[in-house]
Amino acid sequence: MSGPVIHWDLEQNTPAWDAMRAGKWGSSKANVIMGGLETSGLASLVQDVAWGRVFGPIDAGYRNGAMDRGHVMEPESRDWYAFEKKAIVRQAGLVEHATVPHVIWSPDGIVQPRGGIEAKNPLHKAWMEVKRTGKVPSEYRWQSKWAMWVGELDYLDFCCYHPLAGGMIITCEPSPEDAERMQERVYLLETKVAEWVGILTDRKAA
Numbered sequence: 001m002s003g004p005v006i007h008w009d010l011e012q013n014t015p016a017w018d019a020m021r022a023g024k025w026g027s028s029k030a031n032v033i034m035g036g037l038e039t040s041g042l043a044s045l046v047q048d049v050a051w052g053r054v055f056g057p058i059d060a061g062y063r064n065g066a067m068d069r070g071h072v073m074e075p076e077s078r079d080w081y082a083f084e085k086k087a088i089v090r091q092a093g094l095v096e097h098a099t100v101p102h103v104i105w106s107p108d109g110i111v112q113p114r115g116g117i118e119a120k121n122p123l124h125k126a127w128m129e130v131k132r133t134g135k136v137p138s139e140y141r142w143q144s145k146w147a148m149w150v151g152e153l154d155y156l157d158f159c160c161y162h163p164l165a166g167g168m169i170i171t172c173e174p175s176p177e178d179a180e181r182m183q184e185r186v187y188l189l190e191t192k193v194a195e196w197v198g199i200l201t202d203r204k205a206a
Contacts, residue, residue: 003098004152010093012106015057017093020104023053025186027105030146031139033185046189049102050196073121077161078109081119084167085157087111097150100183102190105150114154118144119161127162136170148174149182 010017025033032041048058082089089109097103109117120140122130130137136144136158148156153174161167 004150005096005098006092006110007094007096008090008092012093014093017106018057020094021052021106022057023049023051024102024104025049025189027143027146027150030142030182033146033189034142034182037188042189046192047196049189050193050200053102053193053197054200073161073163074108074119076163077119077121077159077167078117080161080167081109081117081157081159081169084169085111087115089117095151098152100186103150103186105147107147107151108159110151111157114152116147116151116153116156117159118147118156119159121161124162124165127160127165130160130168130170131165134168134170136172144172145175145178146182148172149179 007020010020029045032039032045035042051058078089078091081087089111092107092110095105095107095110107116108119111117118140120137126137140158144156144158147153155174156172158170158172159167160170
């Protein structure tokens with residue numbers, strides 16, 4: 001069986017990257033995808049995915065403060081991780097699941113042969129909480145699981161980095177049960193997306 005498709009030459013945060021992500025289930029939304037089925041957040045995401053498949057990227061290039069912080073500090077986080085782990089970290093624009101269509105992961109780093117990085121750069125209080133608990137924050141747990149599922153990783157290192165306090169590495173391991181749950185959820189949501197695509201294409205043709 002073939003492995004995941006890794007787009008090594010695709011640069012993140014570019015129009016081409018936005019276009020390839022449109023209409024897909026990405027790791028950054030994994031917490032919403034795997035949450036309650038009747039939430040407004042999931043209903044909104046289903047609409048966004050359907051829209052992306054018909055019309056392309058939504059709000060391409062949009063960034064908020066947290067995204068800007070992560071974008072600026074991600075290279076420093078990656079360098080710190082590579083030094084700490086004595087690892088060679090490669091960058092890739094996008095990873096597509098080997099067998100489940102429309103499922104992607106935008107990696108912060110890939111450690112060959114089968115490792116990955118999820119880099120976060122929280123403000124000081126959030127960093128302190130990770131330091132206290134030694135655990136991946138709840139809002140990023142499904143994101144980390146999603147990355148391991150899509151990338152077929154043996155492990156994923158959650159790298160929590162602050163430029164003054166330094167970094168922490170929390171290693172996550174994949175679970176076949178989690179992978180099965182994520183696949184089942186995507187197949188379920190695809191039926192909802194198909195309904196919206198039908199509505200949108202009818203309107204588009206009118």
